[in-house]
Amino acid sequence: MKIVGIDIGGTMIKYGLLSIDGKILESGEMKTEAEKGVEVLFDKISYIVEKYLHEDILGIAVSGTGQIDGSIGKVVGGNPIIPGWIGTNLVERLEKKYNLPAVLENDVNCAALGEKWLGAGRGKDSFVCLTIGTGIGGGIVLNGDILRGDTCVAGEFGHIQVEKNGEKCLCGKRGCYERYASATALVRMAKERTGKDLNGKEIFDREKANETLFVEIVKDWVDYFTDGLSTLIYIFNPPLVVIGGGVTKQGDYLLDKINKSLEEKLGVNFRKNLTIKFAELGNNAGILGAEYLLLKKIGKLN
Numbered sequence: 001m002k003i004v005g006i007d008i009g010g011t012m013i014k015y016g017l018l019s020i021d022g023k024i025l026e027s028g029e030m031k032t033e034a035e036k037g038v039e040v041l042f043d044k045i046s047y048i049v050e051k052y053l054h055e056d057i058l059g060i061a062v063s064g065t066g067q068i069d070g071s072i073g074k075v076v077g078g079n080p081i082i083p084g085w086i087g088t089n090l091v092e093r094l095e096k097k098y099n100l101p102a103v104l105e106n107d108v109n110c111a112a113l114g115e116k117w118l119g120a121g122r123g124k125d126s127f128v129c130l131t132i133g134t135g136i137g138g139g140i141v142l143n144g145d146i147l148r149g150d151t152c153v154a155g156e157f158g159h160i161q162v163e164k165n166g167e168k169c170l171c172g173k174r175g176c177y178e179r180y181a182s183a184t185a186l187v188r189m190a191k192e193r194t195g196k197d198l199n200g201k202e203i204f205d206r207e208k209a210n211e212t213l214f215v216e217i218v219k220d221w222v223d224y225f226t227d228g229l230s231t232l233i234y235i236f237n238p239p240l241v242v243i244g245g246g247v248t249k250q251g252d253y254l255l256d257k258i259n260k261s262l263e264e265k266l267g268v269n270f271r272k273n274l275t276i277k278f279a280e281l282g283n284n285a286g287i288l289g290a291e292y293l294l295l296k297k298i299g300k301l302n
């Protein structure tokens, strides 16, 4: 018994054949070609499913970009990068076409569930997950499930305001958390203060070499990051925060800075049992989280 896992991003679709205990038996990727619209996307998804139909397939698990009602597998909003995607009930279409159970959930929520099942969140029923990339995404795991919110958009941590009259954000507001603490924000801050176009790794390399400007840039960026993070911790009082995204490649070096900065911003009971961990599943978290949801849906997991 196997599962087809598919992760639909704005640029690439990653997919794989998965064992029931979350091992990736085979994997591949193809371009999303988002601009060609939802029907082309559906053809691509069908191609992937049909590639594996000769196996003993239990179901289809999909992690996708956008605002998604994961309880029914319908896209309810988000950035309209794939024409026709918003409003699509992918689960209904897949289940009808293949007569197999399917799930669709937002990619950040899937990543959180993947980490809960097989990664940094193992053994924890409730925790908060943040992904630092172009923006800051969030997922809230509550009692082993995703807290979706009334209209399925809970956990958009990137749009918490951290500067009253700050940088303009794509959401229309000013001073959003992701304008100051995402990987993109780090790159922008370096460009503004040094005139140089550097990626995250290069910025950290210069900071580690003790270049004064870069030491300040990283210090300020971490400070913004923990400003927002401490707000989240005050709301949820979680035992665990899992942080994902490319910058976590900095490992304990960055984790130590986060912990130090956070310590000054939290009351004693908020720090008492708190652990901050970096995500463990990397790019596979989305597919594995979707599989976790599918296995729950068909009663193979508690």
Ligand SMILES: [Zn+2]
Binding pocket: 158, 159, 169, 170, 171, 172, 173, 176
């Ligand atoms: Zn915003």
